[in-house]
Each structure stands twice: as C-alpha cells, then as structure tokens.
Amino acid sequence: MGCPVCMEKSNAFWLKNSRKPSYFDCHRRFLPQNHPYRKDKKSFLKGRVERDPPPPRLTGYQILNRVQHIPSAIDEPLEYPYGYKTDHKWTKKSIFWELPYWKDLLIRHNLDVMHIEKNVFDNIFNTVMNFKGRTKDGLSSRRDIALYCDRPEIAMGPEYEGPYKKAVYQVTVEQKQKILEWLIQLRFPDGYTSNFKRIVDLEKLSIKNMKSHDCHVIMQRLLSVALKENLPANVWACIVDVSQLFQLICSPVLNKKALEDLHRNVPTIMCNLEKVFPPSFFDGMEHLLIHLPWEARRGGPPFYRWMYNFERFLRExxxxxxxxxxxxxxxxxxxxxxEVSTFSSFYFERDVITRRKRPARNDDIDEGMYEQMVSIFNYPGKGYGRQTHRHVVGDEFRIAHTYILVNCPEVIPYYNDFRENLSSSGYGNEDIDHFI
Structure with missing residues (x-):
C-alpha cells in the first residue's frame, strides 16, 4: 500500500529472504490483454499468467469517503484508525480535505520527480556497479530469485555453497574502474555538477555523497554512454529506456503526442526491467515510474512541482x-x-559593492579595459585557476601565429595585399594557401 494511486491493489508482496516488500511483476496488468508478456511464465514470477486489468484510479470523492471518518491532522488520536495496515495506511486526514475544491482536483498527491529519479538511479547504478552494501543484488536477493523466479543461471538456494554467480546486469571490476576513471576525466560548465574527483574513490572503487542533481545529470546524460560497451544489449536497452523516460518527463516543454506514446510504452519498459533485475530491486520508487506519464500530462513540466527549489531554500x-x-x-x-540589510543596501551609493551588486563568480572583465590592444586580445574574460607557463614552439607556434594573422581585423588589409601580390605573380589559389 505504498503507492498513492494503486493503494491496496498494487499486488506488492513480501520477500521472504530480503525481508522487505517488492513490486516485482506488478506491471504486466497495465499491458494490453493480448500482449505476449501476460502469458510469459518464465521471465517474471515463475508459473504465473497475468489476467487482471490495471487497478482503477480512485476519484477525489471515493478517497474522501475513505478518510472522512479518520481524525484530522490537528487532532491527536489515541490509537490507529480501524483497518490500519490491513485496508489502508492512513493515520490522519489531511487538512487539505477541508478545501471545498480538493475532492475535484485531478492531482491531489503530487509525485516528486526529483526523489523518484534519484532513488531509481541509485538502485540502477549501485546494482550495475555492484557497490558493496548498496547493491540490490546480494545473497538474500539470490535466494529470493531461486524462490520466486525461473533463473537458474544466477539463483542461489538456501543450500547452495558454490561460487558467487555473476549476473548479466553487473559489470566486472575492470569495467567498474574504467567507468569511474571516465567520470573523473569529464569536464562540465562551472556549477553544472559536483566535482567527481571529490566523490569518486578509485582505491575502493566506489562513489559516494552524490547530490540529487548529480544523479539527475548522470541518469539522463551519462549513464547510457558509460554502460553501452559494458553490458549486454538487452540490459543496456532497458536502462536507456528509463533514462529517456526521465529526459522526456523533465523537459521544459512537454510534447503531448510523445507523452501519450510514453504512457502506452511505460508498462513495457517496466516489464523489460523485471525480466533483467531481481525482485529485491523493485521497491516503491521503481513502481511509481508507471504513473509519471499520466501525471505529467495533467500537471505539466515537473520543474513547477519537484523539490529542487524547496530543498535549496531549506539549505539556505x-x-x-x-x-x-x-x-x-x-x-x-x-x-x-x-531582509533589513537588503532593504538598506538600495540606498547606498552606486559604487558601494553589496551582496546584491557584487560581481558574479564567473563575471568577465569589462570589454573596454584594453581598448589600446589588438582586437583579437581584447575579448572579455579572465584566467581561471592557478597560473601556469608554457613555451610554445614548432607546429603549435605556427598554428597559433597563423590563426592570429587570419582572424585579426587589423591584419586583413595586409592579408588581402599579400594574396593579390602572389596572384599577380602567377600563383594559383592552392599555392597561395600553401604559402599562408
């Protein structure tokens, strides 16, 4: 009952060995009735055929009938309401139900795309990279595979004493090191992501302290590139589908036709994930992907609704x-x-630097500071980082010298005269270009 949409009809079940709820094989019922995945007895829960339709989405009036007898949020009930943990998980009625229009809203419980994306990325990345203590694939997970799935190539029963079986969704130690080294070498615009050198540990082959925005960037821009040469095609394809799902939903402008197609295809995306990853991988966050396209069609772009702005303000x-x-x-x-200091700063003289008027971190130097210099050296900008010296010689010096002569406006008249003199001497264009 962790899903605010499916509620008690989510079909989640308890994993005996991992000792946690799982939403594995809860998404085939969102497929069309004639879809071949519905009759697949091997790739999902073994021996199970899915015939149920998708759970209905409750209206505001139906939910109000369920919660109207539950104490409100400002009350202090002495005990949990009747049916708690069996029929529902409501402990108090939200104060928003006192609004007369609340029951008529299409979206009353907004799904936070920021935390969903971060948790989905953590599960995928930690499991694929097989980070110790954070992967969703361990001994308990392998025993659950033997109990619930038909995957003998990676299943490990309670009496299994052989070596640990490598799964198709895991990279090798050499591939893991290569991916982490690649992350360190990446260069982004200032402030785009964290400095990966600070969060990647090549000695322990791990990555830690990633912010939500780092997960956002890697999930949508880097993950598919990093894993393309390191995973089988079917595993890589299902991860790319999840990455493209977040790219489409997080777009500043949403395409109605693309969202309709995504709404039809997201059950297939989830089923492809279920065919690859173990049951312990599918917690409540993975399940919420099935509802994101529907909500995006009603609520619009998520940057009006997600938690980035609130989290940053809380940090301040x-x-x-x-x-x-x-x-x-x-x-x-x-x-x-x-507030007082900001208000007072508006009455200061123009030349007084305040927090509101001080130059930005990457503010460029004024264009008019070096008006007497050659134009090609008068572009706005300043040095970044520690100053270094290097003597340019050979071909590198010749290339730089030619670039300055060809691109400097002050040299253009001499450049044209030089070409005309060579042309009048009988040289062709190829010979002139060679001389230049």
Missing part, C-alpha cells in the same frame, strides 16, 4: 542556524537581519 535556512538550542528563533532572527 539551515545555514542561518547559529543557536542549536533555539533553531526556529535563530532562523527567524537571521532572516529578518538579511
């Missing part, structure tokens, strides 16, 4: 805490002080 508030004994009062006092 947390930085204002100076007295941990009175956190709330400390934040309020610092916030009021900042």
């Amino acid at each position: 508030l947390k930085k204002k805490v100076t007295n941990k004994a009175h956190v709330g009062a400390s934040i309020c006092q610092a916030y009021l002080t900042e």
Whole structure:
C-alpha cells in the first residue's frame, strides 16, 4: 500500500529472504490483454499468467469517503484508525480535505520527480556497479530469485555453497574502474555538477555523497554512454529506456503526442526491467515510474512541482542556524537581519559593492579595459585557476601565429595585399594557401 494511486491493489508482496516488500511483476496488468508478456511464465514470477486489468484510479470523492471518518491532522488520536495496515495506511486526514475544491482536483498527491529519479538511479547504478552494501543484488536477493523466479543461471538456494554467480546486469571490476576513471576525466560548465574527483574513490572503487542533481545529470546524460560497451544489449536497452523516460518527463516543454506514446510504452519498459533485475530491486520508487506519464500530462513540466527549489531554500535556512538550542528563533532572527540589510543596501551609493551588486563568480572583465590592444586580445574574460607557463614552439607556434594573422581585423588589409601580390605573380589559389 505504498503507492498513492494503486493503494491496496498494487499486488506488492513480501520477500521472504530480503525481508522487505517488492513490486516485482506488478506491471504486466497495465499491458494490453493480448500482449505476449501476460502469458510469459518464465521471465517474471515463475508459473504465473497475468489476467487482471490495471487497478482503477480512485476519484477525489471515493478517497474522501475513505478518510472522512479518520481524525484530522490537528487532532491527536489515541490509537490507529480501524483497518490500519490491513485496508489502508492512513493515520490522519489531511487538512487539505477541508478545501471545498480538493475532492475535484485531478492531482491531489503530487509525485516528486526529483526523489523518484534519484532513488531509481541509485538502485540502477549501485546494482550495475555492484557497490558493496548498496547493491540490490546480494545473497538474500539470490535466494529470493531461486524462490520466486525461473533463473537458474544466477539463483542461489538456501543450500547452495558454490561460487558467487555473476549476473548479466553487473559489470566486472575492470569495467567498474574504467567507468569511474571516465567520470573523473569529464569536464562540465562551472556549477553544472559536483566535482567527481571529490566523490569518486578509485582505491575502493566506489562513489559516494552524490547530490540529487548529480544523479539527475548522470541518469539522463551519462549513464547510457558509460554502460553501452559494458553490458549486454538487452540490459543496456532497458536502462536507456528509463533514462529517456526521465529526459522526456523533465523537459521544459512537454510534447503531448510523445507523452501519450510514453504512457502506452511505460508498462513495457517496466516489464523489460523485471525480466533483467531481481525482485529485491523493485521497491516503491521503481513502481511509481508507471504513473509519471499520466501525471505529467495533467500537471505539466515537473520543474513547477519537484523539490529542487524547496530543498535549496531549506539549505539556505539551515545555514542561518547559529543557536542549536533555539533553531526556529535563530532562523527567524537571521532572516529578518538579511531582509533589513537588503532593504538598506538600495540606498547606498552606486559604487558601494553589496551582496546584491557584487560581481558574479564567473563575471568577465569589462570589454573596454584594453581598448589600446589588438582586437583579437581584447575579448572579455579572465584566467581561471592557478597560473601556469608554457613555451610554445614548432607546429603549435605556427598554428597559433597563423590563426592570429587570419582572424585579426587589423591584419586583413595586409592579408588581402599579400594574396593579390602572389596572384599577380602567377600563383594559383592552392599555392597561395600553401604559402599562408
């Protein structure tokens, strides 16, 4: 009952060995009735044929009938409501139900794309890279495979004592090291991602302390490239489908036709994942992918609804805490002080540098600072990082010298005269280009 859409009809079940709920094989019923995956008894739960239709999406009136007798959020119930953990998981009724229009809204519980994307990426990346302690594929998972699936090539029963079997969705140690070294060598615009050199540990072959936006970038832009040469084609294809799903949903402008196609194809994407990864891989976050296209068609682009803005604002508030004994009062006092200083700064002289008027971190030098120099050396900009010296010789010097002569406006008249003199002397264009 962890899904706010499917609720008690999600068909999630408890894994005996991993000791956690799993949404494995809960997505075939979203497929058309004549889809061949519905009759597949080998790739999903062994021996099971799916005949059920998809669960209905409850309206606001139906949910209101369920929660209207539950105490509201401002009350303090002495015990859990009747049917808790068996029929529902509501402990209190949200105060939003007091709004007269709340039951008429199409989206009342907004799915946070930011945390869904981060958790899905963590599960995929940690499992494929086989990071110790974070992978979804362990001894308990292999025993669940033997219990629920028909995959003898990786199943490990309770009496199995042989070597650990490598799965098709795992990379080797050499491939893992190659991928991590590739991440370190990548270069991005300033502020685009974290510095991967700080979060990648090549000695332990691990990566840690990734921010949500780092997961966002790797999931949509880098993961498919990093795994293309390191995984079988079918495994790589299903990961690419998930990456493209997030790319489409997170677009600043959503294409209605593309969202309709994605809404039809997302059950197949989920089933392809289920054919590859173990049951322990599929927690509630993977299941929520099935509902993202429907919500995007109603709610629009997610950057109006996800948590990035709120998380960053909360981080700014947390930085204002100076007295941990009175956190709330400390934040309020610092916030009021900042408001007063900002208001006062508007009355300062123009040449006074304040927080609002100081140059940005990557602010370029004014274009007019070197007006007496040759134009090709007068572009705005400044050095970045520590200054280094290098003596340019040979072909590199010749290429740089030629580039300056050809691209400098002050040299163009002499350049044209030089070509005309050579042309009048009987040289062809190829010979002139060779001389230049």
